Amino acid sequence: MRHFDILIAGAGHAGAQAAITLRQLGFSGSIGLIGAEEDLPYERPPLSKEYFAGEKSFDRLLLRPRAFWLDRNIETFTGLRVDTIDVGRKRAGTSRHEFEYGKLIWAAGGTPRLLTCPGANAGNVHVIRQRGDVDRIRAQLDRVSCATIVGGGYIGLEAASVLTKLGKKVVLLEAQKRVLERVAGEQLSQFFEEEHRRHGVDLRTGAGVEAIEIVAETATAVVTREGERIVTDMLIVGIGILPEIGPLASAGAAVGDGVHVDEYCRTSLADIYAIGDCASHINAFANGKRVRLESIQNAHDQAKTVAAHIVGIDSPYDALPWFWSNQFDLKLQTAGISRGHDQTVMRGDPARRSFSILYLRGGRLIALDCVNSVKDYVQGRAHIMSGAVLSPALLANDSIALKDIAST
Ligand SMILES: Cc1cc2nc3c(=O)[nH]c(=O)nc-3n(C[C@H](O)[C@H](O)[C@H](O)COP(=O)(O)OP(=O)(O)OC[C@H]3O[C@@H](n4cnc5c(N)ncnc54)[C@H](O)[C@@H]3O)c2cc1C
Incomplete structure (x- = not known):
């Protein structure tokens, strides 16, 4: 039986980033990265954008070239799915092998509904x-x-x-x-x-x-x-995904819409973390509610949180959620979580195809949707982070840069 100090189930954005960050932080133990797909970790967003349009080849989607994983001594297993977890004996079972782990990072994403x-x-x-x-x-x-x-x-x-x-x-x-x-x-x-x-x-x-x-x-x-x-x-x-949590749920992890994790992405099971699309966490930007985010930002930042925690760095997950989408010649950039807003402010003019919608709760900016409006996106993020109370009239005035608006 193979033993890995860190075994990662799921070789998508979150799993790959966890392995990458562990090595960046100087972790020298053994790392096994097991992925159900036949390919090495690759970028998923272009699948409905440039790759779908035939504008980008698959090799340009790979998160890292094959040599990267070899050079960093990260052992990759493709076309292999973790089906069972034995928490007591710290083992993960697949159809071909059983693995023993020191710590398990569950990063299995989701399956389309x-x-x-x-x-x-x-x-x-x-x-x-x-x-x-x-x-x-x-x-x-x-x-x-x-x-x-x-x-x-x-x-x-x-x-x-x-x-x-x-x-x-x-x-x-x-x-x-x-x-x-x-x-x-x-x-x-x-x-x-x-x-x-x-x-x-x-x-x-x-x-x-x-x-x-x-x-x-x-x-x-x-x-x-x-x-x-x-x-x-x-x-x-395209009607959403179901989080891939079967083996964790069977092993007794606390689950709901995703595996429940704490601020260090620890599940309720000893030595098992969960990150990315499959994990739900309490998010300060969602008014302290439990959410399951489906975004590169979340996959990436939760992976970094776990890697840091494993090497003994205390860095709880508190990143500002962000997201983007490309449609026609429109670039949408979103920061924050708009759910629960009680006021919206329009900046700019949708007819000009460059505008931002600002979402407020109790006078505080909680989220932005920016269409072809990069400046608002960059400058608005700082206001979400600060939690300052802002004047809706000033926010609506797009001749004033968001960065020049002070709290009221
Ligand atoms: C078409 C598309 C477009 C997107 N566009 C955007 C975008 O523009 N911006 C944005 O922020 N986000 C976008 N997303 C979302 C983003 O890609 C996901 O949030 C991100 O990939 C989540 O990373 P993850 O590692 O949690 O899951 P995934 O990337 O799904 O990786 C999970 C991996 O685990 C494997 N796996 C599953 N079960 C097992 C198992 N039991 N054992 C081993 N391996 C297993 C899966 O096959 C998969 O390879 C898009 C997603 C899709 C599908």
């Missing part, structure tokens, strides 16, 4: 989570003139933007009343809905999928809950 209606597993119904998903979609694209996207979250909207650019007719179905309902305020949703329609996307809100018609194992039409039949050559489903 799938439609459950008839026809949902046809060969041209796709998700976008892994490189292989996009390769399968791209291999079919020549035969696609109309595509249907289910879900108006970031991945669905980004996919719609790419497919439109590639000259495909796109129908986007969002079951909620507006796109981005889970993550953004109404004004931002409205702006993106208008942009997508302006680019020719047939975007429908309040539209659920009832069934998918198939002919010879291929989806040919989508039937909505309202009874409409939409002819399609392909479906892409």
